[in-house]
Amino acid sequence: MEVGIVGGTGALGRGLARRWLVAGVDVRLGSRDASRGQAAADELRAELPDAAGQVVGVDNLGACEAPVVVLAVPYEGLDAVLEPLAPAVEGRIVVSAVNPLAFDAHGPYNEPVAEGSVAQACAARLPGARMTAAFHSVSSTALKRLDTPLEDDVPVFGDDTEAVDAVATLANRIDGVRSYPAGALRLAAPLEGLTAVIIAVNKRHKAHVGLRLSRLTPR
Amino acid sequence: MEVGIVGGTGALGRGLARRWLVAGVDVRLGSRDASRGQAAADELRAELPDAAGQVVGVDNLGACEAPVVVLAVPYEGLDAVLEPLAPAVEGRIVVSAVNPLAFDAHGPYNEPVAEGSVAQACAARLPGARMTAAFHSVSSTALKRLDTPLEDDVPVFGDDTEAVDAVATLANRIDGVRSYPAGALRLAAPLEGLTAVIIAVNKRHKAHVGLRLSRLTPR
Numbered sequence: 001m002e003v004g005i006v007g008g009t010g011a012l013g014r015g016l017a018r019r020w021l022v023a024g025v026d027v028r029l030g031s032r033d034a035s036r037g038q039a040a041a042d043e044l045r046a047e048l049p050d051a052a053g054q055v056v057g058v059d060n061l062g063a064c065e066a067p068v069v070v071l072a073v074p075y076e077g078l079d080a081v082l083e084p085l086a087p088a089v090e091g092r093i094v095v096s097a098v099n100p101l102a103f104d105a106h107g108p109y110n111e112p113v114a115e116g117s118v119a120q121a122c123a124a125r126l127p128g129a130r131m132t133a134a135f136h137s138v139s140s141t142a143l144k145r146l147d148t149p150l151e152d153d154v155p156v157f158g159d160d161t162e163a164v165d166a167v168a169t170l171a172n173r174i175d176g177v178r179s180y181p182a183g184a185l186r187l188a189a190p191l192e193g194l195t196a197v198i199i200a201v202n203k204r205h206k207a208h209v210g211l212r213l214s215r216l217t218p219r
Numbered sequence: 220m221e222v223g224i225v226g227g228t229g230a231l232g233r234g235l236a237r238r239w240l241v242a243g244v245d246v247r248l249g250s251r252d253a254s255r256g257q258a259a260a261d262e263l264r265a266e267l268p269d270a271a272g273q274v275v276g277v278d279n280l281g282a283c284e285a286p287v288v289v290l291a292v293p294y295e296g297l298d299a300v301l302e303p304l305a306p307a308v309e310g311r312i313v314v315s316a317v318n319p320l321a322f323d324a325h326g327p328y329n330e331p332v333a334e335g336s337v338a339q340a341c342a343a344r345l346p347g348a349r350m351t352a353a354f355h356s357v358s359s360t361a362l363k364r365l366d367t368p369l370e371d372d373v374p375v376f377g378d379d380t381e382a383v384d385a386v387a388t389l390a391n392r393i394d395g396v397r398s399y400p401a402g403a404l405r406l407a408a409p410l411e412g413l414t415a416v417i418i419a420v421n422k423r424h425k426a427h428v429g430l431r432l433s434r435l436t437p438r
Contacts, residue, residue, distance in 0.1 A: 108406070112335070139434075180424065181423060183326070186328055187419055190329070190408075190411075190412030190413040193408055194409040194410075200406055201401050201432065209435045211430075211433070212433045214428060218424055
């Protein structure tokens with residue numbers, strides 16, 4: 001199993017990479033500059049000498065050679081990141097983990113997204129991709145603490161059932177994650193927006209919370 | 220402690236009323252027609268003869284005589300419901316539990332809300348109210364099962380700290396609810412939207428899920 005991470009040197013990308021490597025998933029860690037991707041991959045290799053998965057540092061286009069490609073980049077500047085990737089992700093499973101998060105003097109909030117959700121915006125810009133959305137609410141801080149299993153649900157959104165199942169399978173490789181198909185791609189917006197709420201809750205209650213749905217036994 | 224419920228004869232309103240009555244909270248159960256409110260109150264009294272709280276059936280305006288007023292009405296037709304209530308809720312704590320939920324051939328989705336969230340739309344239409352938002356993700360089906368404690372977080376949003384605390388206190392009276400201040404009123408939108416996700420998850424996984432945040436000890 002192999003996953004590519006566009007924006008793999010950011011906190012979320014690096015955190016997911018760490019967890020997947022430990023679980024034996026190979027990672028193509030992408031960055032704008034291949035050299036930065038390589039530096040991050042070197043760091044992960046040094047940090048996790050016994051990891052069952054292999055990591056390679058590449059540029060974002062190189063990350064798109066994996067069968068599943070996670071977009072772990074900020075919302076700001078997203079169009080410029082996606083544009084050169086469009087031909088490369090043709091036919092591939094792409095996962096938007098992008099949140100329309102912004103901050104002002106009053107704290108975190110969500111930018112309005114004309115397409116309804118960032119996931120739908122990505123689908124419009126990557127028309128050949130098998131678009132899904134997941135991982136929005138997973139805490140980078142919790143991902144980093146490898147000695148502590150996560151307690152996080154990863155609902156997966158998308159209109160391509162097979163792609164959604166593949167992403168859930170990949171997410172479920174992470175210790176303590178519970179991932180499952182959650183609905184159509186257009187339903188990703190509330191999860192994208194939840195990150196701003198999570199940041200506000202974390203600040204108020206000095207925590208690094210995650211999402212769990214109660215009374216759920218995924219089928 | 221007393222709470223008024225606008226739209227108290229709907230599934231959510233009735234469910235919350237049931238739980239509050241059992242917990243010893245008095246309820247003013249509002250409906251468009253006072254007679255329907257009274258009929259629902261009579262039913263609750265018959266169903267819960269040992270409830271510590273008192274229930275009275277009223278019209279929606281009568282529900283606004285309580286110090287805390289929960290809006291448990293559909294998004295469709297909201298303006299017409301709110302307009303006559305504006306003078307009555309002056310200075311009172313109002314809780315929007317309203318979701319911009321809609322359905323089409325592809326299932327549940329969220330209507331776009333020009334103000335950003337239904338909570339902000341309510342604040343604009345009830346300018347004298349101390350506006351908060353909560354209870355969006357609580358399952359009516361779970362509320363009905365009085366023999367089973369809930370396993371639900373009720374994050375409360377609002378810009379009036381005292382009002383938010385009062386709503387959290389009220390929510391925490393319900394067995395199994397964990398309620399806490401979660402952030403500014405403008406952050407209510409993701410919770411409002413989550414209901415459509417919950418409906419999709421419930422259908423897919425044959426469940427009546429609720430929201431829980433992991434790794435949280437509210438302060």
